[in-house]
Amino acid sequence: MGDWIVIPIVLPAVMAALIVLAVRHDILLQRVFSITATVALVAVTLSLLIFANGNGPEMYALSDWPAPFGIVLVLDRLSAMMIFLTSLLGLGVVLFASSEWDQRGKHFHALFQFQLMGVNGAFLTGDLFNLFVFFEVLLIASYGLMLHGAGADRLKAGMQYVVVNLTGSALFLVGVGMIYSVTGTLNMADLAIQVANIAPGDAALLRAGALVLLLVFCVKAAMVPIHFWLPGTYANAPAPVAALFAIMTKVGAYSVLRVYSLAFGDTAGDMAWLAQPYILPAALITLAVGMIGVLAAKRLNNLIAFAVIGSMGTLLTAIGLFTPESISAGLYYLLHSTFSAAALFLIADLVVSRRGQFGDSLNTAPVFHQSGFLAVLFFIGAIGMAGMPPLSGFIGKLQILDASRDSDAMVWIWSVILVTSLMCIIGFGRAGSVLFWKSSSLDGEIVVEGAKWPVLPIIA
Numbered sequence: 522m523g524d525w526i527v528i529p530i531v532l533p534a535v536m537a538a539l540i541v542l543a544v545r546h547d548i549l550l551q552r553v554f555s556i557t558a559t560v561a562l563v564a565v566t567l568s569l570l571i572f573a574n575g576n577g578p579e580m581y582a583l584s585d586w587p588a589p590f591g592i593v594l595v596l597d598r599l600s601a602m603m604i605f606l607t608s609l610l611g612l613g614v615v616l617f618a619s620s621e622w623d624q625r626g627k628h629f630h631a632l633f634q635f636q637l638m639g640v641n642g643a644f645l646t647g648d649l650f651n652l653f654v655f656f657e658v659l660l661i662a663s664y665g666l667m668l669h670g671a672g673a674d675r676l677k678a679g680m681q682y683v684v685v686n687l688t689g690s691a692l693f694l695v696g697v698g699m700i701y702s703v704t705g706t707l708n709m710a711d712l713a714i715q716v717a718n719i720a721p722g723d724a725a726l727l728r729a730g731a732l733v734l735l736l737v738f739c740v741k742a743a744m745v746p747i748h749f750w751l752p753g754t755y756a757n758a759p760a761p762v763a764a765l766f767a768i769m770t771k772v773g774a775y776s777v778l779r780v781y782s783l784a785f786g787d788t789a790g791d792m793a794w795l796a797q798p799y800i801l802p803a804a805l806i807t808l809a810v811g812m813i814g815v816l817a818a819k820r821l822n823n824l825i826a827f828a829v830i831g832s833m834g835t836l837l838t839a840i841g842l843f844t845p846e847s848i849s850a851g852l853y854y855l856l857h858s859t860f861s862a863a864a865l866f867l868i869a870d871l872v873v874s875r876r877g878q879f880g881d882s883l884n885t886a887p888v889f890h891q892s893g894f895l896a897v898l899f900f901i902g903a904i905g906m907a908g909m910p911p912l913s914g915f916i917g918k919l920q921i922l923d924a925s926r927d928s929d930a931m932v933w934i935w936s937v938i939l940v941t942s943l944m945c946i947i948g949f950g951r952a953g954s955v956l957f958w959k960s961s962s963l964d965g966e967i968v969v970e971g972a973k974w975p976v977l978p979i980i981a
Contacts, residue, residue, distance in 0.1 A: 525572075526581040526596045528565050529604050529641040532558060537634035545628065552619045555630035559612045562637065566605040573601035580647070593647035593708065599852070603644040603775060606856060607768050610863055611637050617867055618761035625759070626669035635662035636765060643772050649700065649707040649734075652776065653693050656741075660686050663769065666762045667754065678753040685750040689740045692733055699730030712784040716792050724791060731785060735796050738780070741773025744837060745807040748830050752814065755829060756822035760870030763822070764863035770833050771855060778840050778848065786843075800841035801930060805937045808834025812941040815948035821872065821881040824952055825865045828906050831941060832858040835908075838934060839921045846924035854917030861905040861914065868898050872956060883952055885959045896957035903949035908942050918942065 536558040544550035573579070578597040586592065615633060623629040639659025646652050667679045701707055703723035704715040719727055736747075743751040751770070755763045781796040789795070811831025818824035836858065839851025869881060872895055879886040901912075908914035918938060925934040 523579050523581055525565065525569060526579060526594045526645065527583070529562060529569070529608070530594075530638055530645065532562055532565065533634040533638040533641070537631045537638065540631045540634065541628065545631070548624055551630040552623065555615055555634060556612075556619065558634060559608065559615050559637070562608040563605075563612055566601070566608045566641075569596060570598075570601040570605045572596075573598045592651055594645045595647040596645065599775075599779070600644045602852070602856075603771070604641045606771075606859060607637060607640050607644070610768055610859060611765065613863070613867075614761045614765045617764070622669075622759055622761050628665065629669055632662045632665040632669075633765070635659075636666060638662075640768055640772060644775060647709055649697050649709065649712070649780070653690070653697060656693065656772075657690060659769070659772070660690070663762075663766070666765070667758050669759050669762060675757045675759075678757040682750055682754040685740065685747075689737050693737045696730045696733035696737060699726055699733065703727045703730075709780065709783050713786070713788060716784055716789045719790075719792070728792065728795065731781075731792070731795055732799075734780065735777070735799065738773045738776040739803070742770050742777065742833055742837060743773070743807075743830050744803050744833065745810045745830075748807065748810070751830055752823055752826040755826040755866070756820065760866050763826075763866040767829065767859050767862040767866070770829065771836075771859060774833065774836050774840060774855070777837070778851075782843060782848075794843055797841060797843055800837055804834050804837035804841050805930075805933060806834070807831070808838065808937055808941050810834075812944040812948070816944055816951075818948070818952075819883055821869050821883060821952060821956070822866070823881075824883070824948060825862065825869055828865070828945065828949075829862050831945065832862065832906065834941075835918065835921065835938065838938070839924065842925060842928055844924060847921065850917060850920030850924045853920060854914070857905065857913045857917050861902055865899075865902040865906060868895065868902055871895055872899070876956075883955050885955055892957055896953065899953055899957070900949075903946075903953060907945040907949060909946065 536554060540551050540554050544554060573596050578595060581594040581596070583592040583594070611633070615630070618629060618633070636659055639655050639657075639662055642655035643652060643659060646655055664679065664683055667682055668675060697707060700712070703719065703726050704712055706712055706715055716727065740747045740750075755766055758766060777796060777800065781794070781800075785792050785795040787793060808831050811827050811829070811834055814827030815824055815831065818827055832854075836851050836855055839847045839854060842848075871891075873881045875891065875895075876886055905912045905914045908918040922935055922938060925931050928934065
């Protein structure tokens, strides 16, 4: 099973190249190849998840170069869970996109497979430099996906997204260089040993490098005050791309958890839990800012984008406590929030496609085709995003609150999470009433067919 660890990276990489070289002129064959590869990826990652759950961590050394000198992929329960989540989300997205979205621009399926390769690689890599490499792979693919189908608003948001991430990439290299200059290694497991034995004279440079990396990861995770790129990017991205991007911010949160609990955890001496004083307060502010954006949003896609920022605040609050209980609760919430956000973006696309000239503006309009069924889907997604019972988001938030009982910041954590949950309910309730309830009182009906029925069960 150890050799299987590389498959979640190699399979989408090979399929992307095959799609470009062999079937780029036939959209039907592109769909067949892409869907088949993604189904196979789900099967492989599920097998790896089952294996990781019953065994200890497994390592795969490329070209048999041993760590810390060679490229190492590491499979444990955390990385296995994340690649399975990615493949499962990817399957829903590619099925949705194959209904019509993939025809609005070129090379959607090839870019989609490269995106899966980059995300899976980021979750599996065992060293910082290859984390940078996979960040670049997933970002390059995301640039193409973001601009899929063109449009002035999308181009403007896409350029902002590119500039922010290029800046982040440059800072990533700076941080990696600073850490390597004082430790002589970028392998995460070896780094944990070197950090614990760092010379006093090198401690300041190591701390600076670690904080630069933390800044980069917080950019990826859309943490306040460096969250400004996300609302416009996600709101203007094609619906299946925005749904796939729901896992992108989780790459940033995963990197914070992996690096700062392994290399800068209990054994790091003076560097132990280096990120905690910065992550927790910033996470609570991120949660508050995200839900204020939900209340203030004038467009449906913007509302969902701000809800994603708020959900990242909740997740990073759990991670920022750096206790086994809080991390467990955060990972449970991560699964729920990823699917909830992705589903809401896809539902929003179906709503927008049926509202004609009204689009995603939160203004009253005549009733539209299939509004009753879409209203049910929307409110299920909204309940999930707000963390209300009986959906799993409620359990995740409850676990986070329970895990914070012994924290010095308990009052702040409980207050912010409970108040922002209410804000989320109000924001989505207002949007739902405008889109589905108030529209029914207006005369006439918008006659727009919108997406075909076969895509609706994917969202449900």
